[in-house]
Amino acid sequence: MRDVAIIGVGMIPFGRRDEDTLVDMLAYASMHALDDAGLGDKGVDAVYVANMGGGILQHQTAIASALVDRLSLLPAAADTVENGPASGASAVKNGVLAVASGYYDTVLVAGGEKMREVTGWKATDFVATLTHPEVEYPYGITLPGMAGIFTRLYMEKYGLTREMLVAVAIKNQAMGALNPYAHVEMLITREGILDSPHSVVNNPAMADPLHLYDACPVSDGAAALILCPLEMAQELTKNVPILVAGFGQATDTHALQEREDPTDLKAVTLAAQQAFKRANLKPSDIDVAELHDAFTILEIAESEHVGFFKKGEGGKAVLAGKTKLGGQIPINVSGGLKARGHPVGGTGVAQLVELTWQLRHELPKERQVKNAKTGLSVNFGGFGNNVLCFILKRGGK
């Protein structure tokens, strides 16, 4: 297996992008990534698109074929990969395997979603198409509903508090305010969303015990990256190559209710274990992490399941500032899904774009993790039924 490196990355600001089509967004992010790699007119051998909802939201299929033509990358091979909100990492995985196999040398992976085509309950319903088609979806359970149930169980089992959840929201929105690519740039305070008489109105219950500010926004957006064999990185680009040191992917029961212990996110644990094994690293070796905080609870739960903290300690760690920039393990310095936004097919790619910037030491001081050499991402599909974990490393082996 050849070692694979990320040699170019690109993103467009997430948010509301009414003027752009889905293919526009994917194309803009891809052009940034191609430019960043310095590939210029060299093109790529293959293209992967990560997208969950083109069929439902845009009534459009064959998006990879549309993108490769739009970018004048013909006759490059082109496929679309779908894995719910983990579509991004799944597409990157297949790009990595394509390069590792020796079949393709240069691969573009672009992930994106035009979510705001629908609003309110329709957006929630769209995301719920990933739930179990027989025992969940027809009964009206939604992702916020599942997250609410999960949070309640976590509170009962581990003594998690609303205070801890709110701390994640405040931290990530504060970082989002510093990230020009973020959808949400508004600072929030503990008083505004938890304490004051207005907090009930400012931050209404969504799925008890979760409130509005525990959830990510509904975002349009796209991100892209370029992969090549590590051994070719130097001749292709001037950028510091970022090694895909390891990745893992695991599945769990499609329906949340079928899990022996619903608070145990087995697929997160397994995906992380596989990634650490491949990378020959352990959780304490990681300098910066992008975790899938579609809901505040998920950042806490994932930080425990990948091994940064013991079970039940993740919430306390947030309160103690251990996951802040400058803390023990900075998590979602980008603002995370909570503030950068969550265009579902784009998220897994955006996480790796952020980590690449971090490991190249290219971010402004107020967002840069000092001397970061290793980064980890978790892209959480379904409600933890299909999870990918990536570990990146600065400057090759």
Place this chain on the structure above:
Amino acid sequence: MRDVAIIGVGMIPFGRRDEDTLVDMLAYASMHALDDAGLGDKGVDAVYVANMGGGILQHQTAIASALVDRLSLLPAAADTVENGPASGASAVKNGVLAVASGYYDTVLVAGGEKMREVTGWKATDFVATLTHPEVEYPYGITLPGMAGIFTRLYMEKYGLTREMLVAVAIKNQAMGALNPYAHVEMLITREGILDSPHSVVNNPAMADPLHLYDACPVSDGAAALILCPLEMAQELTKNVPILVAGFGQATDTHALQEREDPTDLKAVTLAAQQAFKRANLKPSDIDVAELHDAFTILEIAESEHVGFFKKGEGGKAVLAGKTKLGGQIPINVSGGLKARGHPVGGTGVAQLVELTWQLRHELPKERQVKNAKTGLSVNFGGFGNNVLCFILKRGGK
């Protein structure tokens, strides 16, 4: 790169399957493939699902996660791959790369579609979601419309006749009548669809010069196969391993109208050239072929573009019986899309299942290509804007 072999295959009869959900169909085909390989309780490392329309037709996403759970293959990695009507071959390609890379040893690829959820113009509209979203789809062009334009140009340039098209339909429906997996088992005659006073009623114009019997049916169906490294085939299964000797994939302009010569299917030519180069074979070495005859014209055009016949000679070859069982190069002995049916996500996988049966010499005499050692498939995405070609070889190298 490791050599990759197909060690198990499975299919369910195509047609109208109102009782089955999409995941049911994928599961049944997968169980046949797992049984055929003799993997029993060993499970697989990764699963790929090929599906084009789950979002639009079933309002369902994350189908790979649903399938892997349904088959009790947890925690295997699972992704869905979409590439229009070539989704099947694209999923197999990614499965092959995953095994070739050394990352996964055993991979299940299942492709399927539940097309008959919608009927008539709605089915045609669903397929048209793969056309160019700006310059084609909004103007109402459909796949039959494109095929009609293409056929007219082919007639003008190469002297193709309706007689030749009808010969493809008669040949493939005759073979479909012998295939228990085929959707259409009805024999048709030249008189019934071309000559008699009733032929206009029996075989009405669809998109001039194409008529009803020039098109494949709208089918439900699924097919599956198991991949592993060639070097592990012997210890895993008793079946003759079928080597994936080569494959190719190429894209062309998304919009048909943007091609310099619309009768030139560049992506078919390129995909086939890549596959032949990898396999170190030439067109005359191929013993049996499965070509993507969604319309009769496509079987003829593809037979020329992959190199079986010179441009303009494919139609004559059909009339001369060269593409029949026992002829120079038997094409679509399965009945093809025309008779077996075309559940879009399933087709590319079904073609390779058929070729595996042929190369293992397991078919009944009336459908078996004698002593077949090499097989070729073309899975045609869009209207030739994203095409894959596979070459399989009996019994390893």
